[in-house]
Amino acid sequence: MFRNNYDNDSVTFSPQGRIFQVEYAQEAVKQGSVVVGIVSKTHAVLAALKRNAEELSSYQRKIIPIDTHYGIALAGLASDARVLSNFMKQQSLASRLTYGRPILLSDITSRIGDRAQTNTQHYGKRPYGVGLLIAGVDARGPHLFEFQPSGVTVECVAGGIGARSQMARTYLERNLDEFENCSREELIKHALRALKDSLSQDKELTVDNTSLGVGGMEENFKMYEGQDIAGWLETTFENKQEGGQAAEGSGEGMELDS
Amino acid sequence: MTSIGTGYDLSNSVFSPDGRNFQVEYAVKAVENGGTAIGIRCKDGVVLALEKLVTSKLLKKDANKRIATVDRNTGVVHSGLLPDGRHFISRARDEASSWRSTYKAPIPGSSLANRMGAYVQAYTLYNSVRPFGITAIIGGYDAETELSVDGAVGNGPKVGAGGKTQWVKEGGPFLYMVEPSGLYWGYYGAATGKGRQAAKAELEKLKLDPTDGECISLEEGVKEAARIIYVAHEDSKDKEFELEMTWVSAVSGPTKGKHEEVPKALREEAERLAKKALEGEDEDEEEKMEE
């Protein structure tokens, strides 16, 4: 009659105090393509790898600008991200309307965290199957937050989520000390290199499959795609010596136009 | 846990034949793995401290605060599932704020603990929810001075009806701990999380009874709290951690009745002493070995 397992819903603890449904939801994040984010003293950058369903189809939307001062990058169920991003847009506009000020990134992050938590404590709901990186600049400077389906939110200097993102995080950890004083351009390059490290051997970053989002103290959050990022892709992967990992990808760089 | 697999542990709000609610017990397990959190109720205030394990190098240092302010004079630290902790805090804030709008005064610690205990307990009653995977420590200071009613006009009489009662002192420091079952007690020193056993052992050595003339002061409490977190961390020494500490005193004290972060200088001094105390212990042991 009773099933001898604890993973049927998100309102059951296992004897070890774990909630398997939530842990499974975290797995959904790992199915999504990789996204990375970095902050410096002056800028916050998101970079994302987009997938396409087939040759002739369009690519996914991985970066969503929310307000003029920040945006998000997602990994996992895109439709869950849409629900969350709509909520974030509403909250951000509400802050501007009632107080005339841009919402704090810490504030909006904990609000979606609280929302996600509710889904893990009530029967009949499921945890969100998406992870987010939230990056931008507010009254307290540039910030990067990571959101997980469990409702855990953390502020990072740099972060990466999604498929094979461990490789990106390794790159980020290795170059961690540099980020704080990076210029806008250097920061973008770091983000692209970290992203590239998470690619499988036969993949390349191209103008079609890469998205960038940049926010700064003096600039609004803006998404860059297509030909707008061609320059950065070119300059980033030409001076391969700079990045620790870049040498590995040197052979692949030649096949860019295949 | 002989009843695992019999099915009585698969749903919240179900008693096993021997009268246990397993889901609550499992929730406690979630707490037992969390970083150590402690609270100390001193003569003239309360200290809350937390061992925050650094799970990744990429985390921003000294950000990611987890001890929350619930009302100006009240803080909450918790151990266990972080998002559940945020849920608890947001409810506590709602309680504090609704109390203010009803009574035009801050919520007393005992009432807040009672309401939060009731709220957490409600999450053990239904199979449509799960219990909170946290144990929360609520600490604060109920003002001893008669606070003016919010939005008061004029000064009113000094004593008597509508004024203060002379010579009668109310309020003072308070500390409560709420468990996943909804059970709560008032404490002189409270500890939860992974290192709670070691922390409790240390807390019991402190003089914390306010009727005892030697009850420790808030500043001593800050130093003891730091030391106890360091002691509790000994078992997971290989992992890096950050110490987060907040305190609250009377209106006349260092925090002016507000719950706030312990100033950086004082925290660093407390950490220095804590490290020194630990090293001292090691040396003693080494000396004994040598002998």
Added chain:
Amino acid sequence: MNHFPEAWGRPRDDIYGSYNASYLPQSRGGLQSHHQPTTHTQQPIVTGTSVLALKFSTGVVIAADNLASYGSLARFTDVHRLKPFNKRAVVGFGGDVSDMQYLDRLLNSLDVEENYTSPTGDAKSDDDRALVDAPLMSAKNLHTYLAKVMYKRRTDFNPLWNALLVCGLDEKDQPFLASADLLGTTFSAPSMATGFGAHLAQPLLRRVAPDEAATQELSKEKAVEAIKECMKVLFYRDARSMNEYSVAVIDQSGVELKEDEKLENQSWAFADRIKGYGTQTV
């Protein structure tokens, strides 16, 4: 005649017939003749008079007297109508005192919420801490918020019967001064006054600071002096004012609030020939 409050200001039944409630929805007692339409505040009860404020080069000065009147009765003489919100914003209240108390509680809970997040963690040093600790809510943000509250209430036909001056520093630490009133109307100027002050003090303040450029040249001392002079004129001319008042100066160094000031150097020479009031016998 019906002297109960619900009949105040209404046509008399014995002359005009009873109120025709037939248009009201059932839930509001439609067709039942004794029912009246829902009403909210029609008039203020206990009131404070003018609030004055003036920008100067680095901040703003604001003042209001300590009187709460019940009609023409000087009912309460120690009512503080300037409420500091944080280190860079002060709100001055004119109009209904109970509505002021409501707004004060609203601001109180807003302040509690604003301080949930302790920002000190970002600070690298104590100098840095002062910067990071700067309150997030600027006077401008606060004004936006209060204006929304006032507008919402008037749109509900249930106004908060106040005229507010919100002053302090904006996000860029520049002097800020703006008003919001019971209609939800907002306005901003180098000098502002509510109530009688709008007629009696505003012209005098405009002489000191005719435009924004003039406030840049205005010193704190000159501004405080001008405000104090205006408080005096208001006491001469406004019968619902008194000679004890509060004054606050907001600038980079924070809020300096004095709540028991007295008017100095009064001269009633101008009233020499005014006769026929009070205990005057000659």
